[in-house]
Amino acid sequence: MQYGGLAWATALLAVLAALVAARILFNRQWFLGWLRGTCGLAFLGLAALIGVLTYDLSSYRPIPEGKPLATLSFKADGPYYRVNLLEGGRERSLTMEGDLWQLDARVLQWKGLAALIGLQPGYRLEKLSGRFLAIEQQSLAQHTRVALARSPYGIDLWRWLRLGQHDLFIFDPQARRVTYLPVADDAVYSISLTPAGLLAQPMNQAAKQALQDWR
CATH class of the missing domain: 1.20.5 (Single alpha-helices involved in coiled-coils or other helix-helix interfaces)
Structure with a gap:
């Protein structure tokens, strides 16, 4: 019941x-x-x-014609390097450690109707990485990667387009990189975008000597 x-x-x-x-x-x-x-x-x-x-x-910049994208200047500061990054009229001071450095950038090319109406490609410097030649030093390093840009709230159009292989018929997301080059005190490098990718050129004797010794 x-x-x-x-x-x-x-x-x-x-x-x-x-x-x-x-x-x-x-x-x-x-x-x-x-x-x-x-x-x-x-x-x-x-x-x-x-x-x-x-x-x-808005974090992407138009690719300058006939000018470098950025200039990197290295200054030894104990076990670290102070890196002065000059990009257009913007100057930033970064801290990095390692024997070699690498720079990653993103490029947004336009295609289809967007290219026909004259939209200019843009770029964004993504990260600066350092690496030690010795495995022991590399495993103990703490400042080997410096983020140069971030997308807000994790909403990243370029990454979504590239990883998902979407193009929306107008975008062509590309990754560009300066592969590892030697770091040296007072070395200055100029970064330019070429059809083959990012190109780093030594701008002073310290950078030229570092390249000669490394090769």
């Missing part, structure tokens, strides 16, 4: 809940209000996503 009574009471509650739900669902004003609210929130989220993507795209 006890459980039979509980079953009937539970069934009665279910029927009451169903009646309330039916009344709400068949109320046209409630449904239209819910639909408007849902659509409004969806478009608000879309606007926020587009805004973040716009901010991410």
